[in-house]
Amino acid sequence: MIHRSLVRVLAFAAMSALWGGPACAGLGSDAAGVVADGDELHGALNSTSLPQYDIEEITTDTGMRVREYLGRDGVVFAVSWSGPVLPDLRRLLGTHYVEYTAALAALTRPGLHRSVRIASSELVVESGGHLRAYAGRAYLPARVPAGISTADLR
Amino acid sequence: MARIATVLTAAVLCACIGGKGTTASAPPPPTLNTLMLTVDSGPAAATGQINHGYVTVKVCAPGSQTQCANVDHVLLDTGSVGLRLVRSVLAAGGVTLNAQTDGQGLAIEECVSFGGGQTWGPVALADVTLAGESAAKLPIQILDDTGAGAAAPAACVATGPLINGVSGFGANGVLGLGVFAQDCGSACVNASTPLPLYYGCTTAGTCTAENAALAVQVANPVAMFAADNTGVIINLPTLQNANGDASVQGELIFGIETQADNALPATGLVVLGTDANGDFTATFNGSATVLPALIDSGTDSYALNINDPAIPVCTTGNLMFLGGYYCPTVAPLSVYAVNTGVGVNNASSRVDFAIADPSATFVTTASAFIDLAGGPGSTNFTWGMPFFYGRKIYVGIEQRTAGAYTGPYYAY
Numbered sequence: 001m002i003h004r005s006l007v008r009v010l011a012f013a014a015m016s017a018l019w020g021g022p023a024c025a026g027l028g029s030d031a032a033g034v035v036a037d038g039d040e041l042h043g044a045l046n047s048t049s050l051p052q053y054d055i056e057e058i059t060t061d062t063g064m065r066v067r068e069y070l071g072r073d074g075v076v077f078a079v080s081w082s083g084p085v086l087p088d089l090r091r092l093l094g095t096h097y098v099e100y101t102a103a104l105a106a107l108t109r110p111g112l113h114r115s116v117r118i119a120s121s122e123l124v125v126e127s128g129g130h131l132r133a134y135a136g137r138a139y140l141p142a143r144v145p146a147g148i149s150t151a152d153l154r
Numbered sequence: 155m156a157r158i159a160t161v162l163t164a165a166v167l168c169a170c171i172g173g174k175g176t177t178a179s180a181p182p183p184p185t186l187n188t189l190m191l192t193v194d195s196g197p198a199a200a201t202g203q204i205n206h207g208y209v210t211v212k213v214c215a216p217g218s219q220t221q222c223a224n225v226d227h228v229l230l231d232t233g234s235v236g237l238r239l240v241r242s243v244l245a246a247g248g249v250t251l252n253a254q255t256d257g258q259g260l261a262i263e264e265c266v267s268f269g270g271g272q273t274w275g276p277v278a279l280a281d282v283t284l285a286g287e288s289a290a291k292l293p294i295q296i297l298d299d300t301g302a303g304a305a306a307p308a309a310c311v312a313t314g315p316l317i318n319g320v321s322g323f324g325a326n327g328v329l330g331l332g333v334f335a336q337d338c339g340s341a342c343v344n345a346s347t348p349l350p351l352y353y354g355c356t357t358a359g360t361c362t363a364e365n366a367a368l369a370v371q372v373a374n375p376v377a378m379f380a381a382d383n384t385g386v387i388i389n390l391p392t393l394q395n396a397n398g399d400a401s402v403q404g405e406l407i408f409g410i411e412t413q414a415d416n417a418l419p420a421t422g423l424v425v426l427g428t429d430a431n432g433d434f435t436a437t438f439n440g441s442a443t444v445l446p447a448l449i450d451s452g453t454d455s456y457a458l459n460i461n462d463p464a465i466p467v468c469t470t471g472n473l474m475f476l477g478g479y480y481c482p483t484v485a486p487l488s489v490y491a492v493n494t495g496v497g498v499n500n501a502s503s504r505v506d507f508a509i510a511d512p513s514a515t516f517v518t519t520a521s522a523f524i525d526l527a528g529g530p531g532s533t534n535f536t537w538g539m540p541f542f543y544g545r546k547i548y549v550g551i552e553q554r555t556a557g558a559y560t561g562p563y564y565a566y
Contacts, residue, residue: 042347062345082533084341085349086267090312101315104270107477113270114233114453114538117478117531126459126531127314128269130233131330131337133431133446135533151461154533 026068026094027079027138031056033094034068034076040091041066052145053077066092069153071145078139078153086127086134093125093138100125100138124150184413186286187382191390193402193539195521196324197227203324204474204521205454205539207390209406211329212283213239215249216291223247227326230406232388232549232564233432233450233536234330235337236372237282238266238273238295240319241302243326251278251296253303253355254370260354263303263361264295264372265310266337271317273297274306277352277366282375284329287408289378293371297327304355309363328452331386331406333432333562334552335368335377342366377551382409385550385561387416388451392544396510398520402543410548410556418557423548425565427499432562436535438491445535447493449547449564453538455479456507457529467530471513479528485511486525491535499563507540 025033025040034056038045043058043066058066064083071077076094081087090097103118103125115128127136139153189209196203207230214222225243244251253261253276262277275298279291296303297318306316320326330337338351343365352366376386390404409416426434428448436447438458445458460480468481475481486508494502510516510525524540541547550561559565 060347062341062347062349084338085351086313088309088312089314104315107270113268114450114536115457115478115529115532115534116270124531126533128529128532128534129267130432130448130450130534131235131266131332132334132339132341133433134267136531 026092027076027096027140028094029076030074031070034058034070037066037068037091040088052148067154069139071143073143075143077143077145078137078150080135080137080154082133082135084132084134086129086136089127096123096125096138096140099123184415185381187408187413188415189285189406189408191230191388191404191406193390193399193404193522195401197320197326199320200324202474205523205526206324206521207388207404207451207539207542208325209284209329211237211239211327213237213244213247213249213294214281214283215251216279216281218281221249223249225326229323229325229328229452230388231328231330231450231452232332232386232547233448233452234266234268234328235332235334235374236295236330237280237292237327237375238275238297238330238372239327240297240299240323241275242299243320244296245300249280251280251294252276253278253296254293256354256364256366256370258354260356260364261303262366262370263298263353263355265306265313265351265353266295267313268317271315271322272306272310272313273318274310274316275318276303277370277372284375284406284408287376287379287382289373289375292375292378293369293373295372297323304359304361307353307361309350310353329375330452331374331376331549332448333428333549333564335374336371337373338366338371339368339430342371343368374551376408377554379408382412382416383551384412384554384556385410385548388542388547388549390542390544393522393524395517395520396524397515398517399522400520402522410550412556418548418559423565424493424501424503425499425548425550425559425563426493426495426501426503427497428562428564429496433534434496434564435494436491436537438535439489445533447535447537449537449541449549449566451539451542451547453529453536455526455528455538456509456540457527457532457536457538458534459530459532460527465509465527468511468513471511472516472518474518475512475516478530479512479526480509480530481511481513482509485509485514495563499559505541
């Protein structure tokens with residue numbers, strides 16, 4: 001693993017400023033979107049580079065942790081989260097948030113849910129937890145790099 | 155004449171007994187600390203529920219003897235903290251509760267995530283009675299299904315759909331009796347950036363996240379009782395049918411080690427301390443993965459993520475069991491998990507259990523099912539309702555001591 005957080009943060013910040021703000025963010029967006037998400041969450045951004053993708057991790061002093069998985073094609077193909085509350089999923093799921101809420105509404109399982117899983121060929125969302133401790137993830141199966149196990153996307 | 159004499163004699167006898175009862179040496183009668191707990195198909199407006207344990211809660215406007223309602227079908231939830239009642243149900247019962255206000259005079263409202271959606275609504279005070287126990291001026295959440303208060307702010311609806319109504323919960327409310335005294339605790343008191351949980355709302359309906367002192371937060375009613383406030387015991391019988399029981403009755407007992415009916419057993423109790431999130435740990439079927447775990451009456455199944463081709467997610471069979479349950483290829487399938495407590499109460503306990511194939515064998519007219527497992531994608535191990543059948547489950551509240559044990563803990 002190679003840590004090169006500061007340089008990347010500065011580079012992304014410059015790109016973000018250049019592009020004039022968070023037009024798109026979260027799943028399916030690009031590196032500039034990651035920086036915008038960090039700003040929105042008032043978090044610190046840290047980057048880890050792996051051979052097939054980068055993990056951009058945003059942490060906040062309230063205990064929120066968000067990871068965005070940025071592929072070599074420049075697209076965020078997965079996001080994960082943990083913390084005392086759920087993060088802004090509308091932002092983290094980006095354009096896929098509508099699919100998520102539509103799938104939730106269509107769930108036939110009655111009553112209180114402590115965890116939910118929405119899965120299609122385009123989108124997988126897993127979200128769960130309880131008061132004080134929530135965790136989950138979402139990914140685009142078609143964009144997960146070849147040979148990468150989805151179990152690693154946490 | 156003879157008849158009158160008999161009555162008189164009886165009256166005198168009664169007087170004598172009464173007189174004896176008031177002498178200083180006699181103990182006071184025990185507080186009625188047991189509430190009926192029923193697993194059935196749910197409130198009329200949302201039938202078809204499975205493995206939901208319900209109680210009836212008496213709620214009154216603060217200080218009122220008349221503005222009271224007995225709200226039935228309130229879901230007992232040992233995985234959350236605080237009483238949350240649907241506003242339209244309270245209104246139908248003739249009870250109106252007003253939002254508490256913060257230091258700036260703003261209405262205090264709350265947004266709480268329950269996996270598949272959010273509750274939204276004001277925090278109000280109520281006098282709450284459970285069996286013979288009462289908590290006066292208890293902060294509860296009103297689930298604002300009628301939209302009488304401020305609309306949910308963007309930050310709340312950005313985490314999922316609102317589930318404020320009876321159909322969203324499959325209940326008229328939730329009675330959260332988990333291991334803590336308040337729902338959020340210290341994380342909501344002094345945060346430099348307030349968590350998006352408690353909000354202050356203007357009369358114009360603009361809501362901003364803000365901190366909330368412990369005394370303001372939605373609270374565990376049992377922690378606020380004058381006595382029998384160390385925790386609760388849930389006592390449900392073993393189910394009679396492998397393919398589902400129509401309904402089940404058990405009891406919710408208030409207090410641990412405070413009365414004869416809630417005494418700790420002399421031996422054999424497994425006490426699992428929890429961390430600051432309310433979790434102990436569990437491993438499933440010998441896996442090295444250590445999962446945060448809880449014992450949760452609000453979950454209908456043993457809920458965990460299973461990556462095993464022998465235990466696939468159900469895809470055919472009864473429609474009722476297709477959304478997120480497991481259907482083992484050979485059923486019932488014997489599995490096990492090892493629970494370990496956190497902190498001082500660090501017991502370790504292996505639990506053998508079974509996973510049934512609900513799509514093939516469960517009767518959809520029943521409401522109580524043993525051996526039901528689900529929760530694909532979950533990052534927790536949740537011992538849901540199947541774990542409660544045939545067991546006494548103890549939930550010890552933080553900083554309360556019962557015998558040798560101090561909460562927070564779950565025990566069985």
